[in-house]
Amino acid sequence: MLSKYALPLLILFVSISSSAETLNFKPLETIPIQHGGRIKPFDTFSREVVQLITGKQTFQGMNAVEMVWSWIYSPEKWVQTPLIEITSLEVKQTFGLPKEQRHFTALQIQALPQFSQFSQAVHLKNQAEEKLSPFEQSIDRLSSQLFILDRTLSGEFVTLIPPYEQGETAPWIPLSALASSDIDKIYADPASQVKISELKMTFQGMSESYLQKDPKTFSLTSLKFRQLLSELPKESGYPYVGTLSSEVFYNHFHPFRKAWILYVVSLIFFITFFIFKKKYIDTIGIATSVLAFLLHVFGFYLRCVITGRAPVGTMYESVVWVSLGAVFFSFILFYSYKNLIIVTAASTVSAIGLILADNLPMVLDSTIRPLAPVLRSNFWLTTHVLIITLSYAAFALAMGLGNWAIFKFMKYKNHEKEIKQLVQFIYRSIQIGVLLLAAGTILGGVWADYSWGRFWGWDPKEVWALIALLLYLAVIHGKYAGWLKDFGIVAASILAFQGVLMAWYGVNFVLGVGLHSYGFGSGGLNYVLSYVTLEIGLICFAFLQYREKGHERR
Amino acid sequence: MKKLSSYLGSLKLGIVLICLFAIVLIVATFFESSYGTRAVQYSIYKTAWFGLLLILIAINVTFAALKKYPWKKHQVGFVITHLGILVMIVGSFISFWFGVEGNLPLYNNEEKDYMLSDEQTLTLEIPQKNISLTKILNLGPYVKKGALATFSPDPTTEVRVDTFLPYAKVEESIVEDKTSNYEGIKLHLKNPFAAFDQWLLMNETGNEELQVGPATLIFKKLKDASSLHSFLHTKTASQKNSLGELKLTIHNQHWTLPISSSELSKTIPLNGSAFKLKNFQYFSDAQVQNGKLVNRSETLTNPALQFVLEGPEGSEKYISFTNFPNFSSMHQKTTVYNAKVEFMAHDSHVHSSQQHTLYLAVTPNQKLYYKVSSAKENRSGEIVVGKSYDTGWMDLTFTAEQFFPHATKKSSFSPFIPKDPNNPKALPALHLSFFKNGTLTHKEWLEFYENKHVVFEGEHYTISYLPKILPLYFSLHLKQFEMGTDPGTNNPATYKSHVTLKDSAAGGIVQDHLVTMNEPLTHKKFTFYQSSYQNDEEGRPIGSVLSVMYDPGRSLKYAGSLLIVLGILWMFFFKKIYMEAAQEYLKKKETLKLKPEETHAF
Incomplete structure (x- = not known):
């Protein structure tokens, strides 16, 4: 008898308890919020804030949106929770914090003796526009982590209430305003007053249902909250639902992550094919890389839709674009030469590029930001940047093929024919690159002439584009002069790419001067330097091997 | 071949x-x-x-x-x-x-028919003799010494540029000078949080005032024993009723003056310029009635300050409202000096309780006295150089470290190595030696953009170190510079210069144009590009900088x-x-x- 009811009861019990654990934050993800100079979905805002503070987009099993709402509802709990990530050993040492610990509580950092003095000194340096040392940069990061956490906990940073009839650039009103009477002064007309008091009550309801873990009420109040916000504004075009939901989709979908995983999978197929020479594996490999490429394109397209521009304004975006270009060119070359090595090299380059973009948020910041004034709405700008970075893609492909060939050179004897082919592909890629780089650099001149009044001003970014071009021109002419043989071209395709790397990354991160200072930042130098050293070491090693084997051959 | x-x-x-x-x-x-x-x-x-x-x-x-x-x-x-x-x-x-490349900096409401080139010029003028000599100096970004340029206005006189500093650090110091009639005193002020030195140099009015943080330092010259007595024994806490602060910008030069009720009747000279301010009128609640400004009440509803700016080209009336800082720039017609004024009224009640003043006085026989007034008490006494005195507020003590009965201000120039050479925050400077019959008798430092008056061997010279001026043969008037920002931030998003082009040679053209980033204006052979902007101390834009180009290639x-x-x-x-x-x-x-x-x- 009892057992007859036990099962349904059990199901009921389980369903209650499981639903009690899953508060639904979905409706809150697409709420528009003004942050970092643009209107973005709450989801993106949360990810950026949580990323900045904790170093990750999900923390302690909570996703970013849930985390930020939790901060708002129970701030007193979170100031005592280790949230703030400190990676700099120097900072930990200076303040006597345990080295192995990664996250610290806000209270802990605020109580650090002399922290405010350090922070103040860095602030002054920032104001004076002086360069910061790595230690000072870490202090700067810690200060902003602390500041932003504090402001987010208090709701002052959560500017999701649209302003009252004040035009597009007016600052939005923070959530904390709901606690004061300030908002009643802003929305002073009777109709709005009703909405505002309703909004206050709904927010209160959300807060209580969250704390009591009541999913039903939470869901209802969240939806009501979102609806009330959209009903508030008088003239501006609030909801922006279309782009905001595609941005939320983009955030969740991670197209570039899926793309690199597929590139890696295609690589596995290719390598399996090279070893076992089994039929169909190569076809599966190509199909996988095409799929990866399509995802890559889709992600790029989404980012275009979200930003409303060609996304080549930041280092992150250019890495994504160059990876895309490398695969694109490999498909073209594959079409005419029918050689799998081309796609293999491109998949490797593209996978590495996307893995770096996905995993180095400090260096390759994926945040979507408004562009500097001079970069806005200009056809020539977009064209010249796209073309120049596309040339980098061709050179990256040449470099990838060059690396493949370098390994072949270590066992020169059996691969003579393959190497000849590889050199041909490398040379073809370099030709594509040279055309694009020359055209792009010249278009850059056209743009500079149009917006600054000078065609060429010896600006470091311009000069380095020219240096890269000269390096590849030297390769082309060197081949014609007979100075560069197969090994020479392979080595040069790798070495000249270091010039591209300097033009692409180094001018912004190493030299740090010039008019093209929109994407300036720091960091990642160690990765780049280790890459450069690795490549040079590889070439030297291969050269020695190649010479030995060459003698043997004779 | x-x-x-x-x-x-x-x-x-x-x-x-x-x-x-x-x-x-x-x-x-x-x-x-x-x-x-x-x-x-x-x-x-x-x-x-x-x-x-x-x-x-x-x-x-x-x-x-x-x-x-x-x-x-x-x-x-x-x-x-x-x-x-x-x-x-x-x-x-x-x-x-x-x-041709040049720059055209324009303030709002300014008109120019010339541009400035990157080249620098040094001009030497002797108005009495109708002599004017100009040399172009292209000295580069490095320190240079030796005869860099020489002027010979007459056979016995030679003026030689012998040092060039691309980035000069200018330090002003007070030194002893027997020919001076002004006293100088170096104070060391110290409390648990901060310590710093401050020089005070007497001026011709016999009353030197200086605002240091929340404190005011006043250095007075006393005539006789009775004025010393009243100095030492009059309680002064309520004497000074600060009304606010006046900020002035004339031709890129800035002044900040504390305005107190006792100063309203005075004429205040602007340091380092020929300008004077006078005929002050203060309104706590200004209102226009019958085309005139009147005070409606004593409450601080609409504080405003009106005054007359007197300069070499006549007098002009200015008015500034605390609550509407842009009012004057919006409603005033073009003026000769185009001064930007901003009056920030203090909430007088709050301010007087925070107001701390340290009075110093010097008697005709070169003795020093001090007086500090606070709400509780009045401290005063003679100052012994080197001894510390307590002011009674904020644990602040002061020491007179040095006292020169005859002192003068001296600027010393030294080469400065900027941390960021592209944003050096320092101007170039030249050192000039004046020779009469082969002997060096006068030396002068001159900073870039500076215009100096020098008396040498009884003759009046004007030396100016300025950018080279290139005529445009038409003029450009900046009506308004606008800076758009990203939503909710101060990040600049757009720069817009609304200009009027005036060309009398080309049949009296008067055209309105908008110059923005990526949208230049071309007239005759020159093209004008939006290059940057000029801002006031608070970072608000007050003018535009256009770059001017002519590129025949x-x-x-x-x-x-x-x-x-x-x-x-x-x-x-x-x-x-x-x-x-x-x-x-x-x-x-x-x-x-x-x-x-x-x-x-x-």
């Missing part, structure tokens, strides 16, 4: 030049990273040897193409590309030699660009057919055991 031309056009020379050019450019960018853009332009890009390198490349490119004449079909791309490079280099030289550079791109494309189209041919050729050669080096296959 043929040998020479084949050498000049050889592929190997070409490769050497390409590599050399690349190396020079690599060095140049690293040089720029450490020493700044001006330094790299001066030391590399604009030098004769760099020009020579470009000419060598042009020669090599030309001969490489000529060598192949008569050209075959597959060489068309190659010839076009090389021609393109030549045309582009020629275009660059034309731009370099005949082009432009069409050649565009033609060259087109040729280069077309040429490379052409080479691409024929490459495949041609490469196959070349490969066959190579195969043949290999069988014939010929060296592949001989195949200069372009």
